[in-house]
Every structure is written in C-alpha cells, then in structure tokens.
Amino acid sequence: MHRQGVLFILRPMQEDKEQTFGYINxxxxxxxxxxRIIRRLGLEExxxxxxxxxxxxxxxxxxxxxLFGAAFVVLKQLTAESNLGPFLSLIxxxxxxxxxxxxxxxxxxxxxxxxxxxFVFLLSTAFLLLLIRSIILYFGKLLSIIKSxxxxxxxxx
Amino acid sequence: xxxxKIVQSKVIIVIIVAIFELAFxxxxxxxxxxxxYHKARFSYAWGEYYDRNFGGPRRGIFGAPxxxxxxxxxxxxxxxxxxxGIFGSVIKIDGDTVIIKGxxxxxxxxxxxxxxxxxxxxxxxxxxxxxxxxKIIVIGDPNEQGQIIAKFIRVMP
Numbered sequence: 001m002h003r004q005g006v007l008f009i010l011r012p013m014q015e016d017k018e019q020t021f022g023y024i025n026x027x028x029x030x031x032x033x034x035x036r037i038i039r040r041l042g043l044e045e046x047x048x049x050x051x052x053x054x055x056x057x058x059x060x061x062x063x064x065x066x067l068f069g070a071a072f073v074v075l076k077q078l079t080a081e082s083n084l085g086p087f088l089s090l091i092x093x094x095x096x097x098x099x100x101x102x103x104x105x106x107x108x109x110x111x112x113x114x115x116x117x118x119f120v121f122l123l124s125t126a127f128l129l130l131l132i133r134s135i136i137l138y139f140g141k142l143l144s145i146i147k148s149x150x151x152x153x154x155x156x157x
Numbered sequence: 158x159x160x161x162k163i164v165q166s167k168v169i170i171v172i173i174v175a176i177f178e179l180a181f182x183x184x185x186x187x188x189x190x191x192x193x194y195h196k197a198r199f200s201y202a203w204g205e206y207y208d209r210n211f212g213g214p215r216r217g218i219f220g221a222p223x224x225x226x227x228x229x230x231x232x233x234x235x236x237x238x239x240x241x242g243i244f245g246s247v248i249k250i251d252g253d254t255v256i257i258k259g260x261x262x263x264x265x266x267x268x269x270x271x272x273x274x275x276x277x278x279x280x281x282x283x284x285x286x287x288x289x290x291x292k293i294i295v296i297g298d299p300n301e302q303g304q305i306i307a308k309f310i311r312v313m314p
Contacts, residue, residue, distance in 0.1 A: 081260050081261065082260070083239060083242060083243060083244040083259070083260065083294070086244035086294045086313070087242060087244070087294065087296075089294075090294060090296070090311060093276075093311060094276060094309070094311055097274060097276070097296070097309045097311075100309075101296050101308045101309050104241045104242065104296050104297055104298055104308055105241075105242070105296050107192065107195060107240070107241040107242075108239060108241040108242025108296055109242075110188065110192045111192055111195070111196055111239040111240060111241060111242070112239060112242070115189065
C-alpha cells in the first residue's frame with residue numbers, strides 16, 4: 001500500500017474520546033438550577049407584565065387627572081353662575097319655607113345643578129381613585145418582584 | 158339544590174345590586190327628563206312672550222346677538238332657564254310684577270300674589286317693601302307666559 005498518498009485518516013471518535021476532551025473539567029450544575037431558571041423566567045415575565053400595566057395606569061391617571069382638573073374648574077365656574085348656592089342657603093335660613101314649598105324648591109335645586117359637568121367631574125374622580133388604588137397595588141407588586149429577583153440572584157452565592 | 162346556597166351565592170347578590178343600579182338609573186333618567194321638560198317649556202314661553210313681558214324684541218332693535226338662554230354651552234349643551242326659582246337683583250317693580258336680572262344677565266318676570274311669603278332677616282315683608290336693587294331669592298312655579306309665580310321670596314341682606 002502507498003501510505004504517502006493519504007491526506008487524513010478517519011477514525012471513529014469513540015475510540016479516543018478521553019484523549020481528545022480529557023483537558024476539559026466536566027461541569028456539574030448545582031442542584032435546583034433548573035427550577036431557579038424557570039422561576040426567574042416566570043419572575044421576569046411577571047415583571048414585564050406589571051411594568052406594562054403600571055405604565056398604562058400612569059398614562060390613564062395623567063389623562064383623568066387633566067380631565068378632573070378641567071371639570072373642577074368648569075364646575076366651580078358654572079356653580080358660581082348658577083343659583084345653587086343661594087338656593088341651598090335657604091335650607092339654613094328658611095327651613096320651614098323649604099318644607100312648605102319642597103316641590104318647587106327641589107325642582108329649583110335640580111334645575112341649577114350643572115348636570116353634565118357634575119357627571120364628568122364625578123366620573124373622573126371615581127376613575128382617579130380607582131387608578132390611584134391600582135397604581136399603589138401594582139407598585140407594591142413591582143417592588144415585591146424586584147425583591148424576589150434580587151433575593152434569587154444572591155441566594156446561591 | 159339547596160335553596161340557602163342559591164340565596165347566599167354571589168350571583169344572586171350581583172343580580173340584586175344590578176337591579177338596584179338599573180332602578181336608580183331609570184329614576185335619575187326620569188327625573189332628568191322632568192327637569193329638562195320644565196326648563197325647556199319655561200324657556201320657550203319666555204321667548205314667546207318676551208315682547209309682551211319686556212316690551213321689545215328679544216334680539217333688540219338692531220338684532221343683538223342671542224342671550225345665553227338659547228345659547229349653547231360647550232359643557233352643558235342647550236342652556237335653558239330655571240323655571241322654579243331665581244336669584245338676582247330687582248330692576249323694576251310694577252304693581253304685582255317684579256322684574257329680576259339673574260346671574261346669567263337675563264331678566265325674569267316674577268308675579269307676586271297675596272299668598273307669596275316675603276322674608277327679610279327674621280321678619281316678613283309686604284310686597285310694597287321690595288325696592289329696586291334688592292337681591293332676592295325666589296321660589297315658585299312657572300306659568301304659560303314665561304313668568305314665575307312666586308311662592309316664597311327671601312330678601313338678602
């Protein structure tokens with residue numbers, strides 16, 4: 001046989017595996033690493049979701065705060081222009097007349113209420129309170145998740 | 158099925174609350190329609206009888222712009238006048254008729270009858286005691302001529 005003409009020789013890897021990779025120290029993963037990774041992935045997913053919701057709540061809060069401010073200014077102006085204040089003062093100055101003419105008094109009060117502005121004001125107030133509650137809850141959740149992530153990061157050291 | 162469990166279930170409570178809310182909404186809607194009807198009817202009569210009540214066309218001799226009574230507010234929609242009460246300054250007294258200028262700068266005709274109760278401080282007044290520039294609160298009922306038949310008048314100090 002002419003060995004000079006052979007460029008390389010194919011040999012099954014199995015035969016000298018230990019010789020080839022012998023210099024690499026085998027890494028043994030710590031116990032519970034997989035569950036930690038999965039837990040961390042879950043926490044990151046939760047963190048992303050909470051951050052997204054918190055952003056939405058803050059944007060809605062800014063919108064409703066602006067609406068609340070505008071409705072408050074308009075309501076104050078319309079209430080000053082309407083006869084609501086003087087009519088209500090009759091309850092204290094002339095309670096007997098109020099009771100005697102209760103139907104006309106009630107209608108005059110109802111006619112003086114700036115209904116639509118009061119509706120917008122009450123609605124924006126309700127939404128503001130709801131959003132403040134949600135922001136506080138979600139901020140608490142965010143802090144709790146960040147704390148869990150930090151705890152997990154340092155607990156194996 | 159146990160009737161106690163059904164009665165105590167959250168679904169039943171939600172249904173009851175929903176029915177209460179619907180009843181409240183229906184009541185509020187009905188009240189709004191009633192108040193709107195009175196205001197619209199009074200504003201219509203006020204406009205129809207303006208010439209007779211105030212002695213001149215509502216738009217003035219040279220066609221002055223419309224007043225707020227039939228104008229449109231950005232927040233409140235069509236601005237109709239209160240039909241059952243007014244707070245304003247007396248600008249003219251003519252027998253049983255008193256003309257008042259309200260906070261909206263619109264004049265209203267108030268009719269004083271023998272049954273009208275007029276109070277100032279803790280005492281009562283006669284209709285002759287009313288003076289021009291007195292600030293008064295009137296509670297009453299509208300008539301078909303766009304006037305308010307006064308039941309009670311409080312003269313402000």
